[in-house]
Amino acid sequence: MSSDSLPTRYDPESFEGRWYSKWESSGAFSPTLEGDRPPFCIVIPPPNVTGVLHIGHALQFTLQDLIIRWRRMQGYDALWLPGTDHAGIATQVMVERQLAKEGTTRQALGRDRFLERMWQWKEEHKDNISRQAKALGSSCDWSRERFTLDDGLSRAVRRAFVTLHSQGLIYRDQRLINWCPRCHTALSDLEVVHKEQQGRMWDFAYPLEDEGEIVVSTTRPETMLGDTAIAVHPADGRYSGLVGFHAIHPFLDRRVPLIADAELVDPEFGTGAVKVTPAHDPNDFQTGKRHELEFINILDNEGKINDAGGQFAGQDRFAARTAVVQALKAKGLLRGERPHEMAIGHCQRCDTIVEPLLSRQWFVDAKPLAEKALEVVRDGRVKVVPDFWVATYEHWLENIQDWCISRQLWWGHRIPAFTCAQGHLLVCEEDPDSCPTCGQAVEQDPDVLDTWFSSGLWPFSTLGWPDETEDLKRFYPTSVLITGFDILFFWVARMIMMGCHLTGEVPFHAVHLTGLVRDASGDKMSKTKGNTIDPLEVVSEYGADAVRFTLAALASPGRDLPLDIRRMEGYRAFATKVWNAARFVQMKLEGDEQPLGDLSPADLGPAERWILSRLAHTVRSVNRAWECYRFDEGCHELYHFVWHAYCDWYLELAKGVTDRREVRSVLRGVLLEALKLLHPVMPYITEEIGHHLGHEEMLILTRYPDPDGRWEDNELEADFSALQELVAGLRSYRAMVGLSQRHPIAVTLVGVDEHRAGFLTSQTDQLEQLAAVASIRLGTAPAQAIHELLGGMEVALELPPGSLGEDQLVRLQKQIEQLDRNRAGLEGRLSNSSFTAKAPPEVVDGARQQLAEVTTRLERLRQTIEASAG
C-alpha cells in the first residue's frame, strides 16, 4: 500500500513501462486454468512477423485488450494468445529486394541459403511487433506466443493438408490460374485486385480459308497468337453457314475452326464473333473444354511470348501487343481501334498486371467446406458483428470458386506431396524415405502453400491442434475474433471453413469486424500519401491510454474511423482530468474512509446518493456496451460520468463538506469504481491512481463492477436534475444580464410541485455554494420578481432594481415564442380527433398535461414582460 501523493503533472511515460512489467511478471496475462472459472479466449489476428504495426493494428489491439481485460476482471479465465504470421509473398518480396541491392537473387543463392536469409530476417524483426503491442498495454500471454512456421503449427498444416487430400477436398489439376509474372507465382482469386482502367479494344479480321473474312474484337490482341477457334452464336443467321469452316491464322501456320457456342457468345455484342484463346482466358478455357479445342500456351513465366508465338517469340506481352497490332495493320487486317473501359487484375502485392495462365496447381474444393461455413453463421453459432456483413459473407460463400493454394515461393509451408521417378504421388505427414509403392527415391513438391492456408487453422493450431492439448480442450472454440472487415474472405471465412471441417466446431462464437482507420479528412492512410500515424509515436506523445481511448471511442460498429490527431489531445486532456480529480481526492483523504459496500443509502446525503445512483447506471450501461461491442458507447458513458457527473458536480458539491467521513468515503469509493470501469480502456493511469489511493490489489485482477440496484434511485436523480438545471439556469441568467456569478439572488419557486420544491429548498447550502442563491422558498412571487423558466420549472428571481436589460427582454421574448410554438402544436394535436382516438392514452394524457403547464408559464412570462415595461 502506498499513500505517497500523486505528482502534480500527469506524465504517462513515468509509469507505463513499470506497470506493464508488473502485470507481466505477476502472471496476470496467463490464464489460471482453474476449473471453476469459465474460459474466455481471443486469438490475435497475427501480423506479418517482419512488418511494422500501423494504427489499424493499434485499433484491433486496443479492442481486443479491452475485451480481454474486461472479461478477466469479470472472473473469466482469460487468454489472449499472441503471435505472428510468416506472410509468404510479402516477406519474401522484402528479402528479395534486399538481395537485389546486394546484386544477387534467390535463385543464385539456392533454396537452402535463401531460407537461411529469410529466417535471419525474421529473427531481426520479430521483436518489433511484440514491442509495439506491449507499448500499447496489450495483456497477451506471451508464454503462448506462436508463429505460423513453428514446428507445432507446421504440423497442423500438414495434418490439415493430408486430411483434406485424403477426403478428396484437396487435388492437383492443370487449370487456368492467376499468374503474377513479377512474383513468378500463382495467386488465388482473392489476391487479384481488379482496377477499373481505360483500355483499348481492337477489331481485326481473320481471313477465311475459302474466301471472305470474319471480324473479331479483343482487348488483348497478343492473345490471338494462342487462338484456336472463332466462336459465333448458333442462332446467329449472319454466320450460320460458316460454322465448321476454318479461318487462317495470319501469323502462324494454323487453321482456326469456326464453332458455335451459345454460352460464350452474345450475338448483340460487337460483331457477334469471338476469338477463342483457351489457354489465356477463363471463358475461353471453358469453351475450349466444351469443344475439345487445342490449348496453346503462348506465355512464359516472365510474361514473355514463348516459342508458340512464332515471329513474336521473346517479346514482352505488352510489347507483343503493339507488335501484333502493327503486324495486323501491315497485313490490312486491322478493322478498328477504340478506347474501352475495363477492370484489369493486378497482383495484390506488387501491383503487376496478372496474367491468366494454364498451370498445374493444388486446389481446395471449397464448396463442401463453404456449405458448413454458411450454416454456422445462419444458425447463429458464429455471430457476426455488425450483422450486415452476413449478406456479404453469404454471397461470397454461395459463389465460391475452388481455392488455388500452391505458390511458387520458398518462404512458407512446403507442400507435403512427394513423387518418385515412376510418378507415384504420395501425400503424407512424415517425410518418406522412399516411395512405398516402388521403393525408389522421392522428391518433394517444390512449392509452398498459400499463407492463408495456415492462417485458416490459426484458432486451433495455436492451441495445440492436432494434439488434444489442455489448452485446446479448455479454450476452443475461442470466444470472439476481432479483426478488420477487409480480411473477411481471406481469413475469417476460411477459418470458419477449416475450423468446422477439421475440428467439427466453430473456431469462435463471435466475430467483430472493425472499420478502417482513416486520416482526419477520411482518406485511406498510405505510406505514399504520407498520412500514416505511427502507433509508437502517438503513444509516446499522448500516452498509451489516450491513444487507446481515442481508438475505442471512435470505433462505432461497421464504420471507418476518421482519426484526427486532435482527438488524442482531447482524450489526453481527459486522462489529465482524471489525474487531477484523483489528486484532489487524495488530498482530502484521512485514511478512515469506508468501502462503498459498508455504506447504506440511509447514511448519505442527496449528493452522495445521486453520484452513487449515476455510478450504478454507468456500470450497467458500460457493461452492456462492452457486451455488444459498442466500444464507442462505453467510452462516451465513462467520459461523461467521470467528467460531467463526478468532476463537474459531485466534486464541487463535496468540496465544502469533506470533513464528513461518509463524503470522503464516497469521494474515494466512486473514484475507485470509475477507475475499475475505465481500466480495460485506460489500464495504465487507472492502475497508477488506484495504487496511490491505496487500492492494494492490482486493478488488472480486480473484480469489474457489477450493476448494483441498491444505489439506483431514479426519483432522486430527477430531483437532482432539477437542481442542476436551476443552477445552470441561474448562471446563464446572470451571464445574460451581466451580473457577477457571485451576486446573490433570492429564488421563489412558483410552478413547482411540492415534492420537488421540498427537495430544492432542502439544498440551500449546495445552491448557495454552486449558484449563490441567497434564499429559496416555495410560494407566490414577489411583485417585482422576474419570472424565468429554468429546467422546466417556473421560478421567480429577485434582482437589484433596474437590472432587467434589453438583452434579457429579448431572451424572454425568445422563450415565449418557443413556448407558444409548443402550445400551438399541442393544441393542434389535441383538437385532432384522430390523435385523441388513435394515439395511446398515456401519450394523449401527457400532451394534455404539457399544454396546461405551457399555458400557465406563458401567462407568467408575459406578465413579467409587461411588468418590466410598465
Place this chain on the structure above:
RNA sequence: AGGCGCGUAGCUCAGUUGGUUAGAGCGCAUCCCUCACACGGAUGAGGUCCGCGGUUCGAGUCCGCGCGCGCCUACCA
C-alpha cells in the same frame, strides 16, 4: 452489371421497438488564471436531419423513387 453501407450543427459522428422541444466530442464566440485541473471553468451561437412522394393521429426513424459519396463482388470479347 449486381450487392452492401452512408448522406443529421463548421468538422467527425450518436440517435434504442416511429411519440412531437434532435444529442455528443472537437472547433467557434464571450467572460473567468476562484485554494484538483487553463490539457481548466462558466455561458452562448450554430441544424429545411440530401431531395421528392407515400404509409401514419404523428417520420431523422418505416416504404418507394431520385441525387451524391464510399466499399465489396463480377469471366462480357
